Amino acid sequence: MHAEYMIVLGAILLFPLLFSIIMRIDMYAHWRSMLKTMGIVCGAYWTWDALVTARGHWSFNPAYVLGLNIAGMPVEEWLFFIVLTFVSIFTYEATRKVLSRR
Amino acid sequence: MKEYTLFALVSAAFSLLLDRLLGTRIIVRREFWIAMAIMMFFKIPSNGYLTGRPIVLYNPEYFLGIRLGTIPVEDFLYGFGLITITLVLWEYFVRKERNREI
Numbered sequence: 001m002h003a004e005y006m007i008v009l010g011a012i013l014l015f016p017l018l019f020s021i022i023m024r025i026d027m028y029a030h031w032r033s034m035l036k037t038m039g040i041v042c043g044a045y046w047t048w049d050a051l052v053t054a055r056g057h058w059s060f061n062p063a064y065v066l067g068l069n070i071a072g073m074p075v076e077e078w079l080f081f082i083v084l085t086f087v088s089i090f091t092y093e094a095t096r097k098v099l100s101r102r
Numbered sequence: 103m104k105e106y107t108l109f110a111l112v113s114a115a116f117s118l119l120l121d122r123l124l125g126t127r128i129i130v131r132r133e134f135w136i137a138m139a140i141m142m143f144f145k146i147p148s149n150g151y152l153t154g155r156p157i158v159l160y161n162p163e164y165f166l167g168i169r170l171g172t173i174p175v176e177d178f179l180y181g182f183g184l185i186t187i188t189l190v191l192w193e194y195f196v197r198k199e200r201n202r203e204i
Contacts, residue, residue: 004155004157005152005157008148008151008152008157011148012144012148030195030196030199032195032199033192033195033196033198033199034192036191036195037188037191037192037195038188040191041184041187041188041191044187045184048109052105052106052109052164055105055164056161056163056164057105057106057160057161057164057165058158058159058160058161058164059158059159059161060157060158060159061155061156061157061158061159064155064157065157081184084184084185084188085184085188087141088137088141088184088185088188088189088192089188089189089192091137091140091141092133092134092137092189092192094137095133095136095137095140096133099132099133099136
């Protein structure tokens with residue numbers, strides 16, 4: 001199924017996104033810091049990934065991606081870093097909140 | 103050394119250096135290691151699916167060829183670097199934001 005990579009990304013994002021709202025994680029109040037962090041990390045990793053993908057480090061199975069490419073990489077691979085940076089920040093802040101509650 | 107192996111090692115080492123340079127020192131904090139353990143736990147099914155299906159195909163020229171299940175060992179270092187750099191920058195920017203508020 002062409003949507004499989006996208007579904008994996010959705011599965012990674014779903015619960016962190018939901019719980020960031022339900023648990024009232026104090027991360028959206030720092031949206032400027034979120035944007036700066038995600039901007040720097042995504043910028044660096046997008047560049048690295050696009051370069052090594054062009055070099056042939058890895059390739060993406062056309063059977064499992066939607067087929068929309070940007071600079072030689074599927075759109076899913078670009079979204080991967082946005083999802084991962086968000087989920088990292090969420091997991092860290094949620095852990096901190098749970099620890100401080102005890 | 104294989105290129106992906108080298109890049110993965112360098113990015114993981116750089117993340118620790120960045121933590122020092124920016125003075126965030128999150129690697130001595132409990133919440134960092136708990137969040138890292140949670141991320142690594144959920145990394146196994148998602149990364150496993152991407153590499154097992156396979157959605158992402160790795161070129162044997164650029165990695166060691168050692169896999170834990172279907173996941174190349176480099177992916178764990180790569181993930182550690184990505185998560186650590188994200189959390190170091192997040193911590194750095196949030197602290198700066200808080201200091202400005204006081």
